[in-house]
Amino acid sequence: MVDSIPITRINVPASRIRAIRSAVREVTHLGSAPDASRLATLDDAPALLAFLSDPAVHAPIYSLPRPLTEASVRAFVQEHLVQRTAGEGLLFVRGEADVILGYSDIQVWPQWAAGELGGALHPSLHHQGRGSRGAAESFAWMFEALQLDVICETASHENVPTQRMLDGLGFTRKGEVESVRPDGTARASLVWEITRSDWLRLHPN
Numbered sequence: 001m002v003d004s005i006p007i008t009r010i011n012v013p014a015s016r017i018r019a020i021r022s023a024v025r026e027v028t029h030l031g032s033a034p035d036a037s038r039l040a041t042l043d044d045a046p047a048l049l050a051f052l053s054d055p056a057v058h059a060p061i062y063s064l065p066r067p068l069t070e071a072s073v074r075a076f077v078q079e080h081l082v083q084r085t086a087g088e089g090l091l092f093v094r095g096e097a098d099v100i101l102g103y104s105d106i107q108v109w110p111q112w113a114a115g116e117l118g119g120a121l122h123p124s125l126h127h128q129g130r131g132s133r134g135a136a137e138s139f140a141w142m143f144e145a146l147q148l149d150v151i152c153e154t155a156s157h158e159n160v161p162t163q164r165m166l167d168g169l170g171f172t173r174k175g176e177v178e179s180v181r182p183d184g185t186a187r188a189s190l191v192w193e194i195t196r197s198d199w200l201r202l203h204p205n
Contacts, residue, residue: 006114006152007174008193016147020110021087023146030092030104031141037092037104039084044093044100045074051100056123060159062179062187063105063118080105092119104138106146113149115142132165139169140203143196150196154179154189166192170202 029036040048049070052058058068065072076091083089087110094102104119117138142148153171155162167173171192179189 004177005116005154005191006109006112006150006193007191008114008150008152008195009112010114010149012111012113012149016113017110020108020113020147024087024090024108024110025084027084027090027145030090030138035094037094037102040077040080040091040093040103042074042077042081045070045077047095047098047100048077048093048103049073051103051122052120054123057120060156060162061118061120062154062156062181062189064181066181066185083107094121102134106142108146108148113147114152115146115148115150116152116154117142132168135165136169136203139194139199143199148196151194151199153192155192156187156189163190170194170198172198 027039029038031037049068052064052068052073058064065076080089080091084091088108090104090106090108092104092106093100094104100122102119102121104117107116107118109115117135121134139151142151151171152174153162153166154177155166171194174191174193177189177191178186180186
């Protein structure tokens with residue numbers, strides 16, 4: 001959890017806040033492709049635990065429950081179902097009910113028309129360009145489907161692949177904040193942001 005992000009906080013009218021919350025509540029898939037990630041359910045907890053238990057997946061991510069157990073992962077999913085009802089968050093998984101190959105965690109701040117995307121792919125899918133392509137598609141989808149004006153991202157100092165990806169996609173570095181994990185431990189996180197107008201300018205297609 002990071003209370004100091006997003007850095008850019010543009011107050012939006014109540015009508016926009018309601019529209020964003022409504023958009024979040026209506027979402028069932030991350031995108032419209034046939035293989036688009038779907039909303040996670042409580043039944044996904046065992047497979048999601050198996051996926052997240054790999055250190056290559058969970059080590060760089062501060063927002064995951066610690067320790068990782070089926071109960072904590074189930075609570076993680078339930079928390080996101082509550083967030084969706086409030087119009088403030090979404091949790092998607094990619095794959096079948098028994099084998100998950102990736103997840104996406106979206107935090108939304110309707111009052112600022114801002115959001116953050118987290119997540120990971122199975123290590124077998126690394127180094128194929130899928131992560132960068134998938135992130136770019138997800139960012140574009142967040143601006144369009146969730147009606148956001150700003151996307152704010154964080155990464156640890158050690159997470160060089162994510163740093164390179166965000167720089168390459170045109171995000172602007174905004175400094176550093178302290179990220180607090182669910183278990184109360186903290187880490188320093190670098191921060192990037194991009195506005196809808198800058199995204200559309202840099203990624204017109």
